[in-house]
Amino acid sequence: MSSPKDRKKLCLVVVDGMRPASLQKAIAEGSAPNFARLIREGYASSECISSFPSLTPVATSTIVTGRGPAEHGVPSMNWYNRDEKRYIDYGISFPASRRSGVITVLKDLVYRINQDHLSPDTPTFFESLENAGIRCACTTYMIYRGPHEHKFVGSGMAGALAGVTGMSRPAYGPTDLLYSDIFDSIGTECRSSFGVPGKRDQHTACAGIELVLADRYEFMLLSFPDNDNWSHRFGPDEQPASIANADAQFQRVLDAAGGYRRFMEDHAVIVVSDHSHSVVHEAIDLVEMLGGHDWEVLQPRKGKKPGDADIAVSPAARAAHIYVLDPAHRGGKLPLLVEDLRREQKIEQVFWLDEDEAYGALGEAEIHFKPGTQYTDRRGVGWDVEGDLIVLDLFVEGDEIHSEEYPDSLARVWSALHCPGAGDLIITPELGYEFLDWGGVAHVGGGTHGSLHKADSAAQLIVTGTGEHRREQRAWSIADVNTLVLEHFGLSTGN
Numbered sequence: 001m002s003s004p005k006d007r008k009k010l011c012l013v014v015v016d017g018m019r020p021a022s023l024q025k026a027i028a029e030g031s032a033p034n035f036a037r038l039i040r041e042g043y044a045s046s047e048c049i050s051s052f053p054s055l056t057p058v059a060t061s062t063i064v065t066g067r068g069p070a071e072h073g074v075p076s077m078n079w080y081n082r083d084e085k086r087y088i089d090y091g092i093s094f095p096a097s098r099r100s101g102v103i104t105v106l107k108d109l110v111y112r113i114n115q116d117h118l119s120p121d122t123p124t125f126f127e128s129l130e131n132a133g134i135r136c137a138c139t140t141y142m143i144y145r146g147p148h149e150h151k152f153v154g155s156g157m158a159g160a161l162a163g164v165t166g167m168s169r170p171a172y173g174p175t176d177l178l179y180s181d182i183f184d185s186i187g188t189e190c191r192s193s194f195g196v197p198g199k200r201d202q203h204t205a206c207a208g209i210e211l212v213l214a215d216r217y218e219f220m221l222l223s224f225p226d227n228d229n230w231s232h233r234f235g236p237d238e239q240p241a242s243i244a245n246a247d248a249q250f251q252r253v254l255d256a257a258g259g260y261r262r263f264m265e266d267h268a269v270i271v272v273s274d275h276s277h278s279v280v281h282e283a284i285d286l287v288e289m290l291g292g293h294d295w296e297v298l299q300p301r302k303g304k305k306p307g308d309a310d311i312a313v314s315p316a317a318r319a320a321h322i323y324v325l326d327p328a329h330r331g332g333k334l335p336l337l338v339e340d341l342r343r344e345q346k347i348e349q350v351f352w353l354d355e356d357e358a359y360g361a362l363g364e365a366e367i368h369f370k371p372g373t374q375y376t377d378r379r380g381v382g383w384d385v386e387g388d389l390i391v392l393d394l395f396v397e398g399d400e401i402h403s404e405e406y407p408d409s410l411a412r413v414w415s416a417l418h419c420p421g422a423g424d425l426i427i428t429p430e431l432g433y434e435f436l437d438w439g440g441v442a443h444v445g446g447g448t449h450g451s452l453h454k455a456d457s458a459a460q461l462i463v464t465g466t467g468e469h470r471r472e473q474r475a476w477s478i479a480d481v482n483t484l485v486l487e488h489f490g491l492s493t494g495n
């Protein structure tokens, strides 16, 4: 372990939704030279497995805390909050935000996910490092929670919006927080047009340049989110263009330090994507599907009291939570919902809890499992499993249990179902399908993610200049990023 004096700084680069195969293509075309060089000089995995659902709020919370949704408490991109009797949406699409209320969505996205939804019992790496006296800096990233207060500094559109909405509260983050146009701890000229897609990577680069020049961080998170939006619109095969842009924006930060070589003299770098992307051929209207089985679904903000509806649903790309609204009727309604959904051709898996076990169904096939001693998965977790292994395409070799198609699925399903805000059911559609969100939006002809499938879940990891002792690690999870970050600074993760 290095002493603080000779320890390098650490730069974590997050490229939202970067599909490993698309990175390889960009590298082969010569358009991602920095990522290519980091791989050559370090090590990489193209099977760094996302959370379940493999959606940015859940995955980001896992990267930052090193925990799954059961512990960090963020269940999905949108979900039903039983305590507040309302849908939470972190901005899945603008039409969906309009149904939930744009201001409400912004408050949930900017403040409440950090201050209320993310469990106080799972420290972020910003909190762990800052508590150990290590200065951190963060660009615009969904989870930024830390100990330092940051005043709202919105100008232009952000300022005007704050004035009419009362959104100008302080945030609590790392020492430096340069978040969209609303938090700017070092007073930069960087502007992001309030975070519209296509403008975000350049804002991160601008912020990163200022942070490098100010030279007062030991850990810096650079978030490049534009790739995800590009891939949603044009499909994962078009990602090489947006990956090239992320690499070029990263280059600007490197140049501020005097170029790649100079930057690497005093930095280690980790690059991670939070999830991957699969191709969407067709959308599923989940509310209509459930209506066909006579289920009355609670609408967002329609003035309908929950008492009028049987269930709440949170359709989020390639995963959906379903909530039985009246707990007294859960026992009776849950089996009926399971039966209706497992008969639907376009639904792939249906998951739920019963007693102390997790259940999964795929058509007629059914599996149930819980932590135990019968088998061990590739991350060393023990499981007792009974039923049809086909539900998760599991195979057993000796006492090891594994799935190629749905990697790390036992642990991921278990954690998803045990999230306090989880639905009574979580469902995934067949590959190629996506649920319409509450605004009627899907990405047919483009890309999306959310399910357990490796096409959605197998993300990219690159580790350069740190974590050498983990080079031979066999099964990676995005949760390991938290471990790598803390270990770099000599802190234990408690895992």
Ligand SMILES: [Zn+2]
Residues within 6 Å of the ligand: 017, 056, 228, 229, 232, 449
């Ligand atoms: Zn996305």
